[in-house]
Amino acid sequence: MFSVSLGDDGAELTPLEPWQAEEFLAHIERGRDFIGRYVGLPDIVPDLPAARAHLQRYAEKAASDTGRIYGIRLDRRLVGGVLFPAMDAAQGVCEAGCWLEPSAAGRGLVTRAVTVIIDWVVEERGFHRVEWHVAPANTASIAVAERLGMSREGVLRESYLYRGRRQDTEIWSVLAPKWRKLRAQQRQAAENRW
DSSP: OOOEEOSTTSEEEEEOOGGGHHHHHHHHHHHHHHHTTTOSHHHHOSSHHHHHHHHHHHHHHHHHTSOEEEEEEETTEEEEEEEEEEEETTTTEEEEEEEEOGGGTTSSHHHHHHHHHHHIIIIITOOOEEEEEEOTTOHHHHHHHHHTTOEEEEEEEEEEEETTEEEEEEEEEEEHHHHHHHHHHHHHHHHHHO
């Protein structure tokens, strides 16, 4: 299995595939309440067959080029993930998302992992727009969008039903020209430190 280093702290980004369903479910169990505050993943993955089916759906999305899912590992232990729940290659538009178990929060793992997948989708795939959908109360996820240089575009009021209540969704995005400019500035700043 391939992995992409996310820094010198033992963090890495790896694929998540159906054969990893047991590990994926154990990870969701460790973070079920924390993850479920804003993300429906724990409700989608209540047991092993559902975990396997969820990862299989993403394998099928990868095969049809309509989505991707990756695990964030810390010292080889699955602690979270990032994904493209939706990809429209013809339009060059995708949505990125994330989740973490509580033990991994506050380490910058999501920002680093999302940077990797945005680099890939913009530079290798040629996508023009990356969206980030977030609950207005999810300040940690909003902070990630801000660190990534995304712009807040607005709020879709009561746009989805979550656990019996209508929820708002903030839409953030970054366009490829801005992303390339930000990444060039980051590389220049890194070179100047040396």
